[in-house]
């Protein structure tokens with residue numbers, strides 16, 4: 001699974017089957033030969049420190065960024081060979097998403113649904129359902145440019161779901177989202193998985209991933225350090241302890257002595 005040199009063939013039954021994916025930016029290797037299977041029907045967490053390569057990996061797995069090498073299959077379809085087929089099955093919440101923010105929330109969802117080829121009646125129905133589910137019905141006519149960070153995240157998530165994709169790939173879906181909305185979104189995602197969908201989330205919040213995800217992969221330095229069911233990966237520890245053990249990087253606390261009030265000169 002983590003062998004970059006002789007990975008097995010892609011698994012056609014997997015929701016995402018990534019093989020030997022590489023991406024370099026100049027001198028920097030962001031993703032270094034990652035092979036990973038996301039089982040269909042799983043709630044899959046991708047965790048790693050800042051700069052680990054999560055966003056780059058998810059971008060290559062969802063058609064947003066062309067890999068230097070390697071393949072990504074979505075439910076058996078080669079994404080980069082047949083992008084339209086594969087993308088139909090995907091709903092994507094990218095990192096730092098840029099929306100058409102001169103539209104209202106309701107207009108944005110309508111636009112997203114029509115762009116995905118849904119008929120107007122279906123788009124209208126789903127737009128209402130999603131606005132309710134995301135607790136945005138009261139702000140349906142507010143321009144997205146005037147939404148808060150959390151509201152923007154929620155409307156982007158709704159846009160990713162409107163065509164009822166089989167696989168949802170969500171980069172930091174809970175960032176800036178209030179606890180009540182986060183719980184509602186988690187309920188929506190769990191129901192989606194119970195109905196046979198697959199969710200992939202990247203997150204820095206270990207406790208959340210441990211509670212929410214059936215499977216997890218820990219990545220650092222562009223490589224997969226561990227992957228499997230959440231219980232397999234955490235191996236009797238908390239996911240956070242296992243993460244720190246695998247990734248390392250804890251600093252001794254002597255650093256930044258000048259910041260301590262006892263040593264401050266004024």
Ligand SMILES: Nc1ncnc2c1ncn2[C@@H]1O[C@H](COP(=O)(O)OP(=O)(O)OP(=O)(O)O)[C@@H](O)[C@H]1O
Pocket residue numbers: 025028029030048049050051052053054055056057
């Ligand atoms: N467009 C780019 N140009 C140059 N370097 C990039 C680019 N995108 C990512 N990188 C570099 O690739 C590495 C991986 O970045 P990436 O955004 O994938 O990490 P991440 O795991 O998502 O991080 P974070 O948790 O901080 O969001 C980093 O060192 C980053 O600086």
